[in-house]
Structures are given as C-alpha cells and as structure tokens.
Amino acid sequence: MDASQLHQVSNWEWRLEPKGAMRVPAVVYGEQRLIAEMDDKVLEQISNVACLPGIVDAAFAMPDAHWGYGFPIGGVAAFDADEGGVVSAGGVGFDISCGVRTLLTGLRVDDLADRKDALAEGLFRTIPAGVGSTGKIALDETQMDRMLEGGARWAVEQGYGRTEDLDRIEEDGSMPGAQAEAVSPRARKRQREEMGTLGSGNHYLEVQEVAEVLDDAAARSFGLAAGDIVVSIHCGSRGLGHQIGTEFLREMALAAPAHGIALPDLELACAPIRSELGQRYLGAMRAAINCALANRQIITHLTRRIFADFFPDTTLPVLFDVSHNTCKQETREIAGEKRRLFVHRKGATRAFGAGHPDLPPAFADTGQPVFIGGSMGTASAIMVGPAQRPEHAFASSCHGAGRRLSRHQALKQWQGRAVVDELRERGIIIKSPSIRGVAEEAPGAYKDVTAVVEAAHLAGLSRNVATLLPVICIKG
C-alpha cells in the first residue's frame, strides 16, 4: 500500500480523509512496514466501505487486513439505523461467525509425552474434518429451529457440554434476535449433516503449548502459565452460514438500487437496517451465529470425550469463545451521546476492555480474551481487550496473520507429505484428510503472525498476553 496517500496519526495509525463519495475517513492500523506490505486493494476496499450510508466515525482496517471481497478481511465498520444505516451481507462474509474457542486442559507439556500420537489419532478419528465429512447429529426441522434460536445453549441442553460453558461465550452462548424462519430450506439442508464438523481450508483444532507469557497478571487471570497445554478450535457456521451469505449477497446487490443505494463495489451488497430485507438478513445472520456457537460447543464435547480417554481427570473448561465474522448491535458513546450501532467485523475480533458493561463477569476486571489464530506450525496468540477507554475501532482487534501466498502458489512450492514430515521433525503432529490441503495451508504460505500481534499491541487495539505453539493440529 502506498502510505504517501495517508496521513500518519501515530506510529501505528494512518488515516485517509474523506474524498469523493466517502462519508467518513478510512483508518488503517499497523507500523510502516506492515502498511507498505499491505495490498493496495485494502485501501480501495476500506475507502469503499466509508461510502456506505449511515456509517459512523470511520471505516477501519486492522493490522492483518488483506484483500477480501467488498470489505477487506480485517475490516470494521459501524452503522446507525437512525441515520439510514445499512447492514451488509458482504460486510460479514460467507463464513458467518467463524471464530476461535480455546479450552484449558490443566495439563503440562510433559504430560502429553508418549501419549501425543495416540491423542492425535483419537482426535482425528472423532472430530469430523475436511471436504465431504459429516457429523453424527442429524437435525429434524424442529431441532434445527431450536438450534438456530438457541445456539450453544441448545447444544448444552442436548447434553453437549456444561451450563458453565455458556458464561465463557460471547452473548452467553445464544445470540438474541435470531429468526429461524428467515433461514431458507436450502441453508437448512446444507447444514443437516454438518453439525459438529470442522470444515476445511484454514479451519482446525489445535492442541497448543503456552510457549511464552507476556502479561503475567492477565495470563494468571485467564488460568494460563508457560508450559501449559490448551486446545483451540477454529471453525464457523458451516454450510448454513455459507448458504445464507450466498443468498443474501445476491438479493441485497439486486435490491440496492430500489433502496437508493449506489454500491461502489457489488460485493458491498447491503440493505437499510430498517428495511424488510435488512431485518430478514439480521434474523438469518443471527441464526447462523447460533449455528456456529452450537457447532463449536459440539466439537468441545467431542474433544473432552477424547481427552478423558487419555487423561481421566481433565474437564477442559472453556477459556472463551470469540467470533470474527459478525454484525452485532452495540452501544457506543459518540461525541458524548450514546448510540446503538450495528458493528460489522469481518475478519476482526471484538476486544472489549476491562470494565466494559457487556463483558461476561469473569472478564470484568481484565477485559475479554482475544484469540489470534496461526497456521499449522506457526504461533498463535492470546491477547486481551485494551486498557484504555474508549477502545479503538469500536473495540476491535485483528484475527490472524492472513495469507502471504495464494493457494496456487503454495501448491507449486510445497508438497503436503514433506510439510507433514518437516513439522513432525519439529515435534508437531499434523492430521488431515487432504494432503493437498496441507500443501495449500503450509505455514510458509502465511504471513508472520508475530508482526501482526505486535502491531495490534502497540496500536492499543488489544494487549499481548501469551504466545502459543502447536503440538497437534487436526486440519480440515
């Protein structure tokens, strides 16, 4: 990205003042090198977002922002319904409520020792992963409705997990305002056999070691210490979310002229929040959030079952569950006035700081955990909501490193088997149904997550707490 077009606010914040059809500025976070490496398309896309009706304050790009469709991945924008604001299917994406859930195990690295291979095999056999995989739970229409409106709470009622898990999930595990009737028969059919499945691409379940603690107080409060073993689950709303995204993107793009909306990019497809279409999308999108929460809850249950086979005393409590592709209604103070805004985060994580009124009680004094995912063989990070108030970018931070090479380039550069063997030599076990998928997801195909985490930390988006390294990776 050509930084000369931007006004440098600080070492970590860059601003493009409104020009042309932009209603608000565009703000990009990251130090000079990250900005220079960012795709020019990020600035183009975030400037387009700044043109949408009812946008408030600014359109933001996180330090890991990269070229998406419509919104950049790593884009954040909030809209006010009172000012003709919109809700955008393109601003949420296809993988609605994709996110990360981290479980504590109470185990130390040495505890895995000679059981690592057997544990990896057990997880791989039990957690459905990859193209064409199906779960063991087939939902009839009544159960589907209940899942869509209940989320993880529904899953717990079905025996997948414990009530206390819900205290450690955004929205207490159940997204309010979901409308099962807004979810089409095709979206339902696509989900029927996919409950409790990881999916493919960059989705994974990882057993990780806490390699380094950078904030002792926050880590202690999260129950983390160097040498601990945790489990992170990265997946979303599966076929149901993909189908909802597909259907509403088309409908919103076609309806935009009738709503008086000039789209600078078709993929910014949106509808006024106070329109029938906008309300129907919100109902369906919230149902997809519940689907993702239920999905991660079921996978949690399966993971606990396997761990119990090897380590009978483990209970695997949930540290937290965050989503990074959502639109949520949140209260924000803008120029001394409290407003209810529809905050879109696409490839961006909510990062409420200490004292935020919407935090679960467990995190009231620390701020919420923010999970930054890596790729097989690379580090992940646990961060925490920032200390300062109000938070930047509607309390948002980054979500992962982003790709450095396309899938095609990765396939030319690496062979899946060699990647698995090389990681094995480093003590990392990879289990995947697709050796080609492993090549496309090779660690070298991703940017260095450390630089992104450091940028988010220094920009004050979230604070770095701990670095995690993979031990076992179940890859979709």
Place this chain on the structure above:
Amino acid sequence: MTDEPHALGIEPRAELFPHGADVGVRGIGPSRASAFEQAALALTSAVTDPARIAPQERIEVACEAPDDAYLLVDWLNALIYEMAVRRLVFGRFAVSIDGQRLYGEAWGEPVDRSRHMPAVEPKGATLTALKVERGPDGAWAAQCIVDV
C-alpha cells in the same frame, strides 16, 4: 436451443487465478455456454483434479438471472450447493443458455477422500472480479472469485 454466437478456433479451457485467501475461477470458450462449462471445471479444479472424477451420477440444474454475470454466479452457486448436500464432486459439465435462462448438467461421483484428496470446500461464488464478456478474438470469458 442457444441463441448466442459461437467463435470458431477457440479452444475451451479452465483456469484458476490467485486472490488473497480465496481463489479465482475462469472459463474460456467459443461460446458463453462453453465458458460457463469451463468455469465450472475450474471450480472443481480448486477442489480436486477433475481427471480423477468418474461420471457415475448426473444432476440437473436450472437458473435464471437478470444478466450474464449473475447467471454465472447462480450457476456456480447451484453446483456448490449440489456438491455440499449430495457430497459429490463433478468432473464434466454441459450447459445450454437461452437468453438469461441456463440449463446445466453435471456428472460426478461421491467424494472419495483418498482418491480425490479434496483440498478445500467452496463456500460460495462471489460478485468479486465477476465478468462474463466476449473478447476481440470472439472468445467468451466467464470468471469470479470463489470463497473457499
């Protein structure tokens, strides 16, 4: 059945082109219908090698859209849906287009993870880099980004 011009001497071909975390699919052919068939083949090649797919099962798809670009997206999304709910991969396609109505057939087989080694699951065809156009040489190109 088709009402479109057909360019002679254009070899149909399927291509993938890079896009950040996702993948671009492009079909090129002597007619719009041929370009759509090739775009579908490109979609399959993002998942697996089409040559490894046996034509054991046949499905039919019908779409109607306001213009060529939406028709391409609808065609690819119809295939993505069929792949997801039937757990099939397709290696051969036949398309006919009448105005803005498409009738398509796809032949394939159930996903065999050891033989097909499917790399990714397509989530949806997007409106990004979406183009259906005829070049100066008469060749039709149909392309868009697919979220994987």
